[in-house]
Amino acid sequence: MAEKMDAERSVVDRWMPEWHFRERHWIAVDAPRDEVLTAAREMTWREAPVARFLFRFTKSRLSADSRVLDDFAKGGDTVLELTDDELVYGGIGSQAGPVTPDRPLPEVFTQYAEPGCTKAVFTMRYADGILSTETRILATDEATRRSFGRYWKVIRIPSGIVRLSFLSAVKRRVDMPAKR
Template sequence: MNLVGTILVYTGLLALLVGAISVLHPLRFLGIASRTFGLIVSLCGVALFLIAINLPASEERIALQRTHLDDFVPAYQFSEFHSIRINAPRQKVFRAIQEVSADEIFLFRTLTWVRRGGRSGPESILNAPSGKPLLDVALRTSFMKLAEEPDREIVLGTLVAAPQGTRLKKDPTPDDFKALHAPGFALAAMNFRLEYAANGETVLTTETRVSATDASVRKKFGAYWRVIYPGSALIRVMWLRAIRHRAELMPR
C-alpha cells in the first residue's frame, strides 16, 4: 500500500503540474485542448495527491525472529529493503560499511540537501561533514547503535516523531528503544546485514523499518513517507554501491 501511495502521490503531482501549465498554455500534444480542461486535470491531480497521502498504512509483524532488526522492530507500518552482491569477503564489507563517507555516495549531498529543504544546520546524517565515516556521523548525532554482530549485522535506531515537550533520558539504551510504546512516537531502525555467497562473495542488505505507536502519528508519517520514499530509496541504493566500491578496492 505504501508503494502504491507513493506512485499515486507523484502521479497526482505530475497531473497538477501538467494541468497548471495547460491553464496558461494548453498542452495539445497531451490531449489537453483548452484551459478549462487544464484546470480539470490540475484539480484531479490535487484530489489524487490528497487521497494518496491519506491512504491507510497496514502493519506488518515478524512471525519468526531471524535478525537483530527483528528483535528491535518486530512490528512496523513503513519499510524499505535493498541488497547488493559484493566481490569481497564479509570482513572487508563490514569494514567498508564503517568507513564509507558521504563524499563516496553518488547524489547523497544533492538528495539530502533537497530533504532538508536547502537549509543549512548542525551536523547530522542529512548534513554530513566531508571525509567523515557516515556511520560515525549518524551515531554521534541523532542515531544510537542498537546491536552489532561483527561481520554479520549492525542496527541503528532513532526517533522520527515524538510528542511536543517530550523529555527523553540523557543516555538511552537499546532496551529503552525496544520498550518505547507510548502514544505519539515513531521509531525508525535500519540495519546492514551480511550473508556469505558463492566464490568468496558477500550479499549485503539494508532494511529500514518505521513503527508508529498510534493512528495519528501513523497517518502523519505516512504522508511524509510517501513523499520522501523515492529519494530515500535512491540514497540507500547509492550507499550500498559506495560500500561495494570501497570493499572491492581493499587489498586481498
Template sequence: MSLHDKYLPAYDFHEVHETTINASSEIIYPIIRNQDFSGSWIIRTLFFLRGLPAKGVTIKVLGDQKFNLLEELQYKEILIGLIGQFWKPTGELQSFEPHEFQSFHGPYAKATWNFALVKEGERNRLITETRIACNDEAIKKSFSRYWFFIRPFSGLIRKEMLRAIKVKAEQQAKLLCA
C-alpha cells in the same frame, strides 16, 4: 534472524535494498563501519536538504545525530535505531539509550535501519532494510503522508550507500589478490 526482529519485530512501513559484493565480510564490514558516504553528491544533497550533516557522513557521525547504534554482530550486521516525528520539519529526534528503544512510547515513530551481510560462497550479499513502527493511528497517518514523498529519496540514499560500499570493498579485494 535479523537484529530487526529483536528490536522492531512489528512495523508499519519498510524498505529493502541489496547488492552482491565480490569480497569477504572481513573486508566489507569495516568499510560499512567507516565509509564516508559524503563522497556521493546525491547523499550530500539529500542530507543537506533534511538538515543533517552533509560532510563526513559515517555511521559514527549519524550516531551523533541521534541515529543510535542499537546492536552489532561483528562481520554480520549493524542495526541503527531512530525515534522521532520524522514528518515534522525538525524531525523531533529523541535521545535514548539502546536498551530503551523497544519500550519507548509517546507521539513518535520508531525506525530501525541495518546493514546485514549474507555469505554466498566467495561473495557476500549486503542488505539494508529500514523498518518504521508508528505508536498509534494518528502517527501512522502523519507518517504515511511523509513516507509517500520521502520514500524514493530514502531508497536512493540506501542504494548509493550500497554502491559506495561495493566499489570500495571490491577495490580492496582486488588489491589483496594482486
C-alpha cells in the same frame, strides 16, 4: 533472493519485529565479511555523493570526509547492536525532532511507546555474498502512523536512492581498496 533474505531471521527482528513502513535493498558483494562490514562502518559521504546530495535537503553541513554512520549517530540515531554480520542503528523521533529518553536508547527502544513518535531502525547486513540494507518505521499511535504515511509517500523513493547509494559505496570500497 528476497525469499532467501526473509527465510533467515535478522538481528533487526529482535529490535523491531513489527513495523508500519519498510524498505529493503541489496547488492552482491564478493569480499570477506569483515572487509564488507568495515567498509560499511567507514563509508564517507564523499563515497556516496548521491546520498550526500539528497541529505543536504534535511541536514546541513555534511562534511564529505565524515563517516555516514557517525553522522547518523550525531543526528539522534544510536547503535542498537553490532554483530559479526549486521549493524543495527535506531532512533526515535517526533514532530519536535529526535527523542532522547532518560535511559540509554538500547535499553528502552523496544518498549518505547509514547504517543506522537516514530521509532526507526536502519541495518546493513552481509550474508551469503549479499549486502543488504533495511529500514523499518513503527509509529507509536494511529494518528502518527497516518501522518508519517503521508510523509513516507514523499520520501520513500529518495530514501531508497540513498540506501542504494550506500550499498554501491560499500561495494566500490571493497572492490577497489588500493584506490581509496
